[in-house]
Amino acid sequence: MSRVSRSDQTVIRVEGLEHTYDGKAFALKGVGFEVKKGEVFGLLGKNGAGKSTLIKILTTLIRPTEGTVTILGMEPSKDGPKIRKRIGVVQQDESFDFTTVQGNFDIYGVLWNVPKEERVRRREELLKRFGLEDIRKKRAFDLSGGQKRRVQVAREMMHDVDILFLDEPTVGLDVIMRRQLLDFVREDVKKGLTVVFTTHNLEEADYLCDRVAVIDSGRILVMDTVDNLKNMYKGKKTIELTVESSGAERFYERLATTLGTQANLKRESESAAVLSDNPKETLAAILGVAKETGAQIEWLSVRKDTLEDVFIDSVSRENVG
Amino acid sequence: MAYPNLLKLVYRNIKVNTDYGTLIILIGLPAMYLVFFGYGFQSIVSGEGPGNSYLPFLTPGIMAFQTVMAGTVGGSMLWADRRYGMLAQLLVGPFTRLQYLLGIMLTAVMFGFAGAAVMLVGAYLLIGTVSIGFVGALVIIVAILAGSIFFGSLMLVLSALLKSNNAYNSVQVLIIFVVNFASTVFYPLSPKLPVALQVLFDINPLTYVANVVRDGYSGAVAVGDAYQIAGLVAVTLVFLFLAVRSYMRSGVSFS
Incomplete structure (x- = not known):
């Protein structure tokens, strides 16, 4: 279920998008999607x-090698300044500019043509809302990582925007700070703001997003609402395990053969995640292979479907394919 | 009221670059040259400039030198904005790349004029009298304008090409030193100098800025100044073209 009532108006349309930095390796390949208001x-x-790379193209910073992009009904190549x-x-x-937190807000307000009275009002409101009042006189570059991130997000709200692009805004933040930041964004989403949000943190995507596109090696592998993606994996469970290193190679080779297409195995060194429709059978197979190969299982857990499973499953299927 | 983008960028550049450190470099260093060199060499120099005093000779030189300092600040603006993410941030805002570049250039020109004016005031306080006629003021303005754009362009090329902090600072210090002392800012071009140094003086645009400002300052504007200005403008246009080209081709950040 969508967290907000959305309109049917498409504000971002991307079709057949491709981008290469060196003319050879593709940073993006055949990317297409729409985002509603x-x-x-x-x-x-x-x-x-x-x-x-996708965010840079959507925000008009770089031009794609191929494909079409429409933002708010305008093409970045023709209407860059209007879009921005x-x-x-x-x-x-x-x-940041080399000045105080308050100075950064003020300069941003001027750059975005916010009238003086409104500028001061918004600045004070944002400083309060984002808990930045006590550090308003500190130089932005002297702040902690979490404070800097809050200033960056809050500063973007000094001016009116139709679409907010957040490129991994929570990197380097602790759990509490991360949740606070997402809550700030959610408040504005309730007022009708459209948000494009990149992350490699699955919990965040689950918490904030209406729809998610899983992207890997420049291609969108799967795209749907968070709930639909989770429903696709309803009943599936992920078995995570770690095997003692000396027997890991033989164990995982044998396990892959035994499981076949019955489950999706994603291995990383001595650890692995196995996504399965029938966790009981898969668990029995794992224990059987361990006994047969003499491998020692150091850690094993079974958990319910999460967005992480969608991610692991789609990326590992892609890699196998 | 909606201000043009260029003015907003200039406002931002001035606001961000008028911290104590920048002001000391921009005003303090040339002022120290004026005071220390002005008084220090006074006792051994005679026959240069009006009233046979070194200070009236040095003052227009230091005014010209302000164009180098202004250019340095301009180059540093681009370098810092690329290094600290503000160039990319501004370019996803309502500004074009060209507006950003013009914003820096206009700020450098303003810093050049402000610095020259401060030196003029300083000279008045030290000498007790400054008298510049209309034509003199006009050629000084043209020379400071062209000089600021030239050195702004030169530093922009550097900041577009160099990515390392150490490399940028080292090259900048080297350029300032050579440009400053291989010019007529502190002393006239003497035929007794080694030929290599004379050539260095001759190809140094600061020599022409200093010569023209000095002639304007001392009321000795002649046809030769028009040629010097023409040469200066021509070289400035070439470097402005190179600055725009290298900036447009450079990435918006180092990451």
Whole structure:
């Protein structure tokens, strides 16, 4: 179920998008999706999956090699400045002027043509809302990682935007700070803001997004609402295990053969995650292979379907394919 | 009231770059040259400038030198904005790449004029009298304008090409030193200098800025100044083109 009431108006349309930095390796390949007004659209992928490249194209910072992009009914190649007037962007890297927190807000307000009285009102409201009042006189570069991130997100709200792009805004934040930041964004989403949000954190995508696109090696592997994606995996369970290193190679080779197509095995060194429709049978197979190969299972757990399973499943299927 | 983007960017540049550190470099260093060199060399220099005093000779030189300092600040703006993410942030805002570049250039020009004016005031306090005519003021303005744009362009090329902090600072210090002392800022071009140094003086645009400002300051504007200005403008246009080209081709950040 969508967390907010969305309109049917499409604010972002991407078709056949491809991008290469060196003319050879594709950073993005055949990417296409639509985002409706008031929607929180998540781009979920590991580091280097192509999320930031996609954000750079959507925010008009770079031009795609192929494909069409429409933002708020306008094409970035023709109407870049007009589009940029209506979007806000919190980039992955920190970006501050060499001045105080308050100074950063004020300068941003001027750059975005916010009238003086309104500028002061918004600044004070945002400083309060984001808990930045006590550090308003501190220089932005002297702040902690969490404070900097809050300033970056809050600063973007100094001006009116139709679409807010958040490129991994929670990197480096602790759990509490991360949740606070997401809550700040959710408050504005309730007022109708459209958000495009990139992350490699599955819990965040689950918490914030209406729809999620799993992206890997520049391609969208799966895309749906968070609830639909989870429903696709209803009844499935993930068995996570770690095997003692000396017998791991033989164990996993044998396990892969034994499971066949019955379950989806994703291995990383001595650990693995097995997504299965029939966890009882899979568990029995795992224990059987362990006994047969003499491998020692150091750790084993069974958990219910989460968005993480969607991610692991789609990425590992892609890698196998 | 909606201000043009260029003015908003200039406002931001001034606001961000008027911290104590920048002001000391921009105003303090040339002012120290004026005071220490002005008084220090006074006793051994005679026959240069009006009233046979070194200070009236040095003052227009230091005014010209302000164009180098202004250019340095301009280059540092681009370098810092690329290094600390603000260039990418501004370019996803309502600004074009060209507006950003013009914003830096206009700020450098303003810093050049402000610095030259401060030196003029300083000279008045030290010498007790400054008299510049209309034509003199006009050629000074043109020379400071062209000089600021030239050195702004030169530093922008550097900041577009260099990615390491150490490399940028080292090259900048080297350029400032050579440009400053291989020019007529502190002393006239003497035929007794080694030929290599004379050539360095001749190809250094600061020499022409200093010469023209000095002639404007001392009321000795002649046809030769028009040629010097023409040459200066031509070189400035070439470097402005190179600055725009290298900036447009450079990435918005180092990451």
